[in-house]
Amino acid sequence: MILLFLTPESFAELRVFFLVGLWFSILVSWLLLVYLVLCFHDPFFLLHTQLFCVLRLLRTRRKTERRIYVRQTGEKMKTLMVFDFDHTVIDDNSDTWMPSRSDSSRLGEEFLQERPLDGVHGPSHELYRVRSVMETIPFTAGMTDLLTFISEHKSTIDCIVISDSNTMFIDWILHASGFKAAVDQVFTNPARFNELGYMEVRCHHSHDCDRCPVNLCKRRVLERYLSEQADGGVEYERVFYAGDGGNDLCPTSCLRGRDVVMPRKGYTLEKLLARLEQREDNASLRAKVVSWSSGTDILEELKASMQP
Numbered sequence: 012m013i014l015l016f017l018t019p020e021s022f023a024e025l026r027v028f029f030l031v032g033l034w035f036s037i038l039v040s041w042l043l044l045v046y047l048v049l050c051f052h053d054p055f056f057l058l059h060t061q062l063f064c065v066l067r068l069l070r071t072r073r074k075t076e077r078r079i080y081v082r083q084t085g086e087k088m089k090t091l092m093v094f095d096f097d098h099t100v101i102d103d104n105s106d107t108w109m110p111s112r113s114d115s116s117r118l119g120e121e122f123l124q125e126r127p128l129d130g131v132h133g134p135s136h137e138l139y140r141v142r143s144v145m146e147t148i149p150f151t152a153g154m155t156d157l158l159t160f161i162s163e164h165k166s167t168i169d170c171i172v173i174s175d176s177n178t179m180f181i182d183w184i185l186h187a188s189g190f191k192a193a194v195d196q197v198f199t200n201p202a203r204f205n206e207l208g209y210m211e212v213r214c215h216h217s218h219d220c221d222r223c224p225v226n227l228c229k230r231r232v233l234e235r236y237l238s239e240q241a242d243g244g245v246e247y248e249r250v251f252y253a254g255d256g257g258n259d260l261c262p263t264s265c266l267r268g269r270d271v272v273m274p275r276k277g278y279t280l281e282k283l284l285a286r287l288e289q290r291e292d293n294a295s296l297r298a299k300v301v302s303w304s305s306g307t308d309i310l311e312e313l314k315a316s317m318q319p
């Protein structure tokens with residue numbers, strides 16, 4: 012009966028709609044069938060997928076509850092400050108600082124003549140001297156003001172360091188400067204003195220990113236951190252990423268449009284980002300790019316973003 016009132020055009024549209032619906036139903040049926048076959052062959056597959064769905068639901072619920080709480084209480088969403096360490100927080104390279112400070116010392120050469128992943132670097136009885144030399148490494152201009160501001164606003168600013176240095180150097184330097192409390196977490200290569208009394212540095216993690224060195228992909232670290240924070244109900248209003256090197260490019264691709272990537276002026280990251288911005292097919296860089304020369308530039312940007 013309805014067909015009598017249809018014009019040829021609307022009849023054609025109805026036919027297209029019907030065919031699309033039919034193909035969609037067939038596709039869904041096939042996917043369902045494949046899923047059932049997989050579940051039948053491997054009961055763990057069923058268990059894992061169900062567990063995955065439950066966790067996703069819980070996460071979504073937590074996020075929604077958190078959003079409602081923030082809206083109701085007027086609580087400000089947090090900002091995340093991410094730092095590279097060498098040539099960003101400190102104005103030098105912690106891996107090469109030792110030899111340049113101890114030319115007369117065999118330790119300096121032995122300690123750092125190889126990349127951290129090569130393992131053995133120096134005898135432990137010289138540890139106290141290595142530590143005292145490392146503690147003299149200068150901070151980048153304005154960085155102490157920036158870290159002081161972060162320390163004073165810990166309720167609204169989280170701060171992490173992602174670095175290809177190592178846990179011992181970063182811990183010594185932050186501890187000596189009194190800024191350890193400003194930084195919530197440090198993600199870097201774990202270091203320790205082994206049984207033979209030599210310093211041993213291992214990979215931070217293993218990953219499948221073909222753009223980064225085998226020991227560390229800063230993007231994977233940042234993605235995981237953001238995901239874990241989201242699981243705990245913390246979502247960031249804005250993420251700032253400050254760095255200088257080539258390995259700081261990969262993490263910029265997981266930043267959103269409202270985030271800010273801050274490359275140090277005149278350093279590799281700035282050049283790589285400029286090249287990326289010129290590319291027409293550039294889809295990986297969504298964040299705003301703001302170069303900096305001193306920590307004060309970063310501080311101004313951070314303060315401006317926190318204005319109501």
Ligand SMILES: [Mg+2]
Nearest residue numbers: 095097098256
């Ligand atoms: Mg660096």
Ligand SMILES: [Zn+2]
Nearest residue numbers: 220223228261
């Ligand atoms: Zn990577």
